[in-house]
Amino acid sequence: MQHKNSMEEVDEERSLTMDLSVPFSSIREAEIAYRTLSVDKEPKRGGVKKTFTLNEKVLQIHFQAKEARTLRVSVNSFLDHLTLVTQTIEQFGPPVDT
Amino acid sequence: MVVVIGFEGSANKIGVGIIQDGVVLSNPRRTYITPPGQGFLPRDTAKHHQGCVLQVLKEALDQAKLNPNDIDAVAYTKGxxxxxxxxxxxxxxxxxxQLWNKPIIGVNHCIGHIEMGRLITGSDNPTVLYVSGGNTQVIAYSQRRYRIFGETIDIAVGNCLDRFARVLKLSNDPSPGYNIEQMAKKGTKYFELPYTVKGMDVSFSGLLSYIEERVPQILKKGEYSPEDLCFSLQETVFAMLVEITERAMAHCGSQEVLIVGGVGCNERLQEMMGKMAEERGATLFATDMRFCIDNGAMIAQAGWEMFKSGQITPLEETWCTQRYRTDEVEVTWR
Known part of the structure; x- marks a missing residue:
């Protein structure tokens, strides 16, 4: 499953990248986090591209940016969001059977 | 029986409320309060919300004595x-x-205020004055839309009050507007301010710069007290709002007026609006701080109406938008 999250194409060769792997305790929880976090678009002029890949219980996020500054802002805010989603799952989960 | 839980966090309040067929089961909230002289900034406000939203959610469920499986839908503020x-x-x-496997509904914040006001006051088809820190609109319902008759062309009336409170270094606890209201009660001498009504619209930014520029000198000279200035500001901006609301009522032939939004709990505004309504033989509807000020139940209530009329939002479309006009929403429940 792949999901591109930016309108703007960033030149792969000349950009900074960062890869993040987030393991969850079940495939269902990883899917919930993926579907929650992939909705919000990156700000158009931020020049950051965020790509999600869901690999069973592991959510992988690839960041690509033109500048270290914008990359930091994007990754920082993503980590805050991830923390909130993880805490929500811990406190109000586990997911009911569908 | 339909139970909807609503999440509100579009400004400095974070609230979660639960509504069951027109009954508010719970409605806890927290306010991010900044030191005197300072406004609230997006990043810090987001941090505040992230820090307490789960506690507020737990309180909402506990106070309503509900389990997640009793809930039929989740509503949130889209913008x-x-x-x-x-x-x-x-x-x-x-x-x-997703955890509870419930449908989700993106709610327009302004619609939340209107529907909560209608629910609490029992008004049927009112002309609505929506006044808060971010919005100032006169609204009337017509043909499946809440139409905006008049609005601010620059800053919101609540923003004008908040920023004036910063000049006077008034406390932001419980809110700057509340503290201005208390001071204004002791004011007696009217300081003339620019009165800016442009057709059906109002403007507050010129008025704010006018008073901001003059405050240090006025206070130094001792001609007017801070209380007098709070009084004068309130009288001026509220008169402007009452004027455009009255014009909208005359235009629509409306016999009901409803005040919603955070500034709506100001009793002086309610008094002035009540007077106008009385002279027209109309009825004023207003609510108190629990429901005027941003809260989760108002989002739950609008979500409840939307859900009952068959509106739900696909999860992939549950993004947020900073700009979302009241008249963009098709009212499918009236």
Whole structure:
């Protein structure tokens, strides 16, 4: 499953990248986090591209940016969001059977 | 029986409320309060919300004595509002909607205020004055839309009051507007301010700069007290609002007026509006701080109406938007 999250194409060769792997305790929880976090678009002029890949219980996020500054802002805010989603799952989960 | 839980976090309040067929089962909230002289910034406000939203959610469920499986749908504020706080709140709504396997509904914040006001006051088809820190609109319902008759062309009336409170270094606890209202009660001498009504619209930014520029000198000279200035500001801006509301009522032939939004709990505004309504033989409807000020139940209530009329939002479309006009929403429940 792949999901591109930016309108703007960033030149792969000349950009900074960062890869993040987030393991969850079940495939269902990883899917919930993926579907929650992939909705919000990156700000158009931020020049950051965020790509999600869901690999069973592991959510992988690839960041690509033109500048270290914008990359930091994007990754920082993503980590805050991830923390909130993880805490929500811990406190109000586990997911009911569908 | 339909139970909807609503998440609100578009400004400096984070609230979660639960509504069951027109009954508010719970409606806890927290307010991010900044030191005197300072406004609230998006990032810090988002951090505040992230830090307490789960506690507020737990309180909402506990006070309503409900389990997640008693809930039929999850509603959240889609906009308008500040981006970062909106997203933080939406994240929790999306997560619980999936954990509990419930449909999710994106709600327009302004519609939330209107529907909550209608529910609480029992008004049927009012002309609505929606006044808060971020919005100032005169609204009337016609043909499946809440139409905007008049609005501010620059800053919101609440923003004008908040920023004036910063000049006087008034406390932001419980809110700057509340403290201005208390001071204004002791004011007696009217300081003339620019009165800016342009057709059906109002403007507050010129008035704000006018008073901001003059405050240091006025106070130094001792001609007017801070209380007098609070009084004069309130009288001027509220008169402007009452004027455009009256014109909208005359235009629509409306016999009901409803005040919603955070500034709506100001008793002087209610008094002035009540007087106008009385002279027209109309009825004033207003609510108190629990429901005027941003809260989760108002989002639950609008969500309840939307859900009952068959509106739900696909999860992939549950993004937030800082700009979202009241008249963009098709009213499918009236």
């Amino acid at each position: 308008p509002g500040m981006g970062a706080p909106l997203v933080s709140t939406a994240l929790v709504a999306r997560t619980v909607a």
